[in-house]
Amino acid sequence: MTIALWCVMVAAILPLLCAALAKWGDPSFDNHRPREWLAARTGLRARAHAAQQNSWEALIVFAAGVFAAHLSGGPQPLADQLAMLFIGARVIYIALYLGDRASLRSAVWLLGYVLSLALFCSVPIISLINK
Secondary structure (H helix, E strand, O other), X not given: OOHHHHHHHHHHHXXXXXXXXXXXXXXXXXXOOHHHHHHOOOHHHHHHHHHHHHHHHHHHHHHHHHHHHHXXXXXXXXXXXXXXXXXXXXXXXXXXXXXXXXXXXXXXXXHHHHHHHHHHOHHHXXXXXXX
């Protein structure tokens, strides 16, 4: 399995870590009504839940980009590098979300999105570089 595909798995685990942070250790957590319980959270728990939701959303575009890079026969080292950069950006994004650093978080989100889109274009990108 390629590094880029392993990164898809890591990206699929990141939202679960955020969910655990949002729920872990609070004795008032209600697993019968988790959405209602989460909607009432504030502070760090609310931000962790929001980071979880955004992580699921980002996973879709990222995974599609990785699969597009694989299916198009693009250069694997480039796809691997873009995927690792995406994971790094997502980890930083989550940390900034938890730390309530909204503007910087948005900039890092944009970087991650651009990296996901770059995976779709990895064959044309390498063609331009080699000219």
